Amino acid sequence: MRMTAAVMYEQGLPAPYAQSRPLRIEEVDLEGPGEGEVLVEVRAAGLCHSDLSQVAGLRKRTVPVVMGHEGAGIVREVGRGVTGFAPGDHVVMTVGSGCGHCRFCIGRRPVLCDEVGTSRARGLLMNGERRLSRDGRALFHHSGVSSFAQYAVTVPGTLVKADRAIPLDIAAMFGCAVVTGAGCVFNAAQVCPGQNIAIFGLGGVGLCSVMAAKIAGASEIIGIDIHESKFPLAKELGCTRTLSALDPTLVQQVKELTNGGVDFAFEISGSKAAMTSAIAVTCKGGEVIGVGLGSSTDLYQYAHTALVAEEKVLRGSLMGSCVPERDLPLYLKYYLEGRLPVQRLKSSTMGFEDLNHGLDLLEKGAVLRQLLLPNG
Structure with missing residues (x-):
């Protein structure tokens, strides 16, 4: 045709x-x-x-x-x-x-x-x-x-x-947006009630992560972005706090809000600067979930001694680590119920x-x- x-x-x-x-x-x-x-x-x-x-x-x-x-x-x-x-x-x-x-x-x-x-x-x-x-x-x-x-x-x-x-x-x-954003919360991180999370990047995928974290029962859901115009909707969808990625006191604020750092930090944008901040705001024993894709040739840096000494985990999550025939029917159900x-x-x-x-x-x-x- x-x-x-x-x-x-x-x-x-x-x-x-x-x-x-x-x-x-x-x-x-x-x-x-x-x-x-x-x-x-x-x-x-x-x-x-x-x-x-x-x-x-x-x-x-x-x-x-x-x-x-x-x-x-x-x-x-x-x-x-x-x-x-x-x-x-x-x-x-x-x-x-x-x-x-x-x-x-x-x-x-x-x-x-x-x-x-x-x-x-x-x-x-x-x-x-x-x-x-x-x-x-x-x-x-x-x-x-x-x-x-x-x-x-x-x-x-x-x-x-x-x-x-x-x-x-x-x-x-x-x-894509929902299965990636919700899936990295439900599948890769398996966020549990009471845990604290930070989400770097409040576009379509990031806001799906916010909604999923609310469903999962996260305690603090901290949304972080360079565009503060996104903050009102992020709060309506589940963010308990919103912070500017450009604020030089960002890491300090997150650690004070969460008694030492978040359990999971989700980097949605693929930004090197955001990944650096995500690692910094994660608590000892916590996990950084890389969701955003930058250039295929990009290399990211981290402090290896701190990674080992603080037992942090760096994890990738492609397409929300999804199994489509398992996950999408559930997410569609959440939508029909008004939860997503x-x-x-x-x-x-x-x-x-x-x-x-x-x-x-x-x-x-x-x-x-x-x-x-x-x-x-």
């Missing part, structure tokens, strides 16, 4: 992106679905900092690629052999699934799956296939999803059914023509979650 999609041909174009236009809006060809594949009409797709980092070239991507890795839509057709989905199903599109049979998938850590990681790096679907092209030229898939398009062919492992009562523009945010008010993160909706401008707004920290509506 012929459809409209946002294609990135080159990484590293300069901001403002509304002028350099790294995302080209074009008519492309989509094949399929083939055996074991699913055709989804994309109804909403979230614009994420991960998309921004790909555009900036911080991590290499096979190009030309149809962008977008977070979304929701309606199943329109299933290929031969697909049994878990049927036309009409509402689905969340996510990138956290694995092959199901490697050592990591068997150990319930599918985000570490080498087989899927290899396919994504090559710009292919999880099954190693490619269904996108333009005038006979190959186009590649972003993380096996490519949700910045009117339709997407993907595999069942990237889809989780969603209750039809959930608006699809809200459901889209569960594919993800709709508060929605900044605006847009058409294809506003995508590049949306990247500029995201880079400035002026928005939380912008949502592309590919089909109007």
